[in-house]
Amino acid sequence: MSETYEKHVPIIENDYDEEDFVFVQENTRLKDKVYKQTSFLRDVWVNFSKNKGAVIGMIIIAIIIFMAIVGPMMSGRTYYEQSLANQGLPPRMPGLEKIGIFNGYEYGRNIYAEKGLEDTYYWFGTDTLGRDLFTRVWEGTRISLFIAFVAVIIDIIIGMSYGLISGYFGGRVDMVMQRFVEILNGIPTLVLVTLLGLVLPPGMSSIIFALMITGWIGMSRISRAEVLKLKESEYILASRTLGASHFSIIFKDILPNIFGQLITMAMFSVPSAIFTEAYLSFMGLGIPAPAASLGTLISDGYKSLTVHPYMIMSAIAVLALLMLSFNLFADGLRDAFDPNQKH
């Protein structure tokens, strides 16, 4: 987490006559200086790039996304191809094996040598069906990210519209809509998601649907709060007086002002969506085999955690990195969009 401290710049007003005083020393820093005008996005970027953690987070995310796209094609093996003879091989990487890590050893034995596979390299090892974990991990990352992003985008669209409409119209509409949110929010996500996972046919779309059904509430809260704040402001009043329709006020005048917050919120939602997906997989409601997500990889690896810990480690590492970097990134974004706002 990072904090931004406000700079206290003293304001000097020229309410004296020049003759009254003589400059002892001229302070150039306090002199009027015209800065080049910068755009909002540039401001955001400048603020953001000052935050080291956020930049690191962004770089890690970029690397992981890159690997999620390219990774599954790198080892020359597919994510579903089984080789039962090669099951349970520990990680082995050329180069790294020379320095004693990723060297194909488990319990002090070189499993590759025992199976006569001296020339074979599985970078992250193989699972209990002899599938290449390297390919599966990146394939799983791709699917997890996809599920999370789609769920979050839908969340934004639904939550934003809901919050905007509820906040903008207020009164009875707002009352009814807020009661609904409160009730839906009262049901523990976990219970709802578990039951939905059972009711819906297994597959990616069902998981996205289950994630979506409660995910939008946070978004709607933010947008509603902002609308309540903004709708009394002068520029909205001006728009209204000029005869702008509700639709155009909501989407043209209000929306752009809350977009930054929504993006930040979305970035916080991505890791929690990935986490929920992992939980669903653990309950046996994940995406069907042979496809994999980080969640199904973890719950598969979990079954032999005490025997072959490496089977779960690579997926856990990617998951943890994703969590970490998205949280750092979102923190940075939040501060960058609104340096004065606190959480």
Place this chain on the structure above:
Amino acid sequence: MSKYIIKRVLISIMTLAAIVFVLFLMLDFMPGSPFNDEKLTAAQKALLYTKYGLDKPFFVRFVKYVLAMLKGDLGNSYVLNKNKAVSEMIKAPLGVSIKVGAMGMLLGTVLGLGLGIAAALRHNTWIDTLCSVVSILGVSVPAYVFALLLAYFVGFKLGWIPILWNSKNVAKSMIGPMIALAMSPMANVSRFTRSELIDVLGSDYILLVQAKGVRQKDLIMKHALRNTLIPIITIMGPILVNLLTGSMVVEKVFGVPGIGTMMVTAIQSNDYNVTIACAFVYSAMYIVMMLIIDILYGIIDPRIRVAKEGS
């Protein structure tokens, strides 16, 4: 204030009613049946449906269930513990789950506060780094993985805690699940406390107090901490959610005979009454906690009260 509380209680009751309806509806859509074992013929299955009143239309069953529920009757189990009253069945597991959950939450919050305060006061030192590492681990490692690692290293390799629940020694059995559950609250609380306290310490009024020459200890205990703690109540809700999610899986790892284990088994075996009861109990606990947090917050922070009454 009382008006606000009444309103919140009413909403909570409405939410509970809605939850029963949604649960009932979802189970109606749930594929499978409690009575489709290999050895039952179709005719036998139909007879069993009639016997348990499952052949009645949705609304008849729903109204009957709700009326019975108001009298404290949650129906009988179909599969898990055949023909036993569900209200009897869930008593013991519920007690166990609440005990473990509450202890986990307490432990996590206390440790989190301590760690967060230490990190804020020793900003940018090793303890600050430790705080960051703990909070990162806490939010990025799933509870079940952490629980199993705990069972493996601390329970098995070191032999310090029992790996499995033993009903003859509950106090000792609780240590493992409690620590596993404490992880997520600890991470969240420490992270939040740290940033809040740093903010508060940098604020003008602390500067003023400092200028007045108040001792460092009093400054932190009397002035800074109090204002840090209030906002922490707001994150108790999300923490609670994590705790509930965690409890289901942690119970499985340590073999805790709690409500989470029971719900998972009930869902798998289509034991409708047990599933509804467990899910309802989960929701009720959650709603009651949220209610308490909301009211507490209203009492502590007068601004909230005014704002909420105003709207």
Place this chain on the structure above:
Amino acid sequence: MSFKKPLALALALALLAGCSGGSGSASAGSASAPASSAAGSEEAAAPTTQNEELSKQYSNLNFRLALSYAIDRQQIADLVLKDGSVPAEGFVPKEFAYGPDGKDYRETAGNLLAYDPDKAVEYLNKAKEELGVDNFSVSLLYETDSEAPGKVSAAIQEMWQNVLGINVTLVSKTKKERLDLMNNLTYEIGLTRWGPDYADPQTYLDLFKSDQTAYNGYYFNPDYDALLNKAETGEDAADAEARWADMIAAEKMFVEDMGAIPVFQNGGAMLINPAVSGIEFHNAAVDNYRKIKTTEADKNVTVAINADLNTMDHHVATDGQSFIMQSMVIGGLVSLDADGQPVPDLAESWDISEDGTVYTFHIRPDANWSNGTPVTAQDFVYAWQRLDSGDLQSEYAFLLETICVKNAHEVFDGSAAPEDLGIKAIDDKTLEVTLTQPVGFMLGLMSFPSFFPLNQEFFEAHKDSYAQSIDDILYCGPYVFSEWVENSEYTFTKNPAYWDAANYGDYADEVVFKFISEAQSAALSYQQGELDVVTLTGDLVDQYGSDPGFTQRLQGYAWRLNVNQIVKE
């Protein structure tokens, strides 16, 4: 299954939203509409439309043969399951039923299955030609309640894709859902299993008789039915050797028809504390934990179970775990010795009539219930009548028909009075059972919990709460149920009122069953000495294979792929 249902659900949720904030009465009405219509459609759920194309595909014998030949069963057993499972050699597993010559059924029937990729492709090409298609897509249904089916299905998927080049989709469901889909015939290929109820191949072969709709529904072969009827109730019923030959011929017919594709026979890998002995595993009966011995001083044995106790009511129970615990505290006319042969238990002796249809059991004079009342013949009569009653709808009532008890069917469907059931109490300690024909495995089945006695007076005094707590059960077995911690621990201690209590000193004083769903935790706990008996998953075999307590056994469960030839939608 389409997306219609979720949509209706979402709609109902949305309407629910409308009601919660608005005025009460109007909203209740609006929410009820979609809900009741949804419930209505649920009622008429049994699907009727048949998918012609898929049905044709799976009705093609060559296609089914191709699927079978493409499965490398040895690899599945050795590399995927690793728990001592063996490849299937036919529909009926081995080491559970023995013929009149004393030989294992499988030994006489031989191996009917093989892995042959070339043949598989050959058959596939024939199928393609016959059906006029370029390629096939199949979907494979499996259950997620345990780990093995998922792994086996993934392996089969890969084998089919590899060898045959067909497109295989996996469908994972809970066991209950899978059974539902299979009952409704709304599946294509389903991985399923069967555990024998008694030591005779009939328990398997009967599954695919045309009138067995519960689990089959798609295989109708009059020749197969005729052969089995001849063996079971027809001309060969009394001739053990001819009956055996008929069974073997029927199985051969079924496998050649590929009515289902057998895959493997379940093994069981366990860790048993070397100090503990005397657990008797039976492939076609309930495992016996009544004679556990331990050399450890505390004489306590703790057994980890991976499925929970469901009920102590032995007429309602359906699962192995419940049966094991019921056998510990009650007991039948006979019990089984280590070899599975019936030995006297509550009955001290019995006479069988010349024609093998009338059994007269002499109940021990010293057999008493734990409340002091004697175990009488009337207790058995009452128990059997309850088992067969239409009110109870016991899942195991069919066993009475299987062993051909007189009027079993008529009493069950209500066309005869309970008193007409072929079981009579001649006096307090003499019981007479009348069958309609001789049944070779009848005596062994008397050790099965469904046939255990029930004291009428006690039962009627407890009625609704019967068997729901340790005080609601009457004991006459070697142990009593002394502590029942729901969902967790079940403790059994010795029963001083047991007829053989004097000779029970050597056995464990206390047997505790502990429900632990996480196999890894159980194995770790075993290593610490907290548990004495633990079941291992295949993944754990790698690690514990060299443990001194490691044991493997073969179980009677046989897994197969049902290939649905009447695919409904």
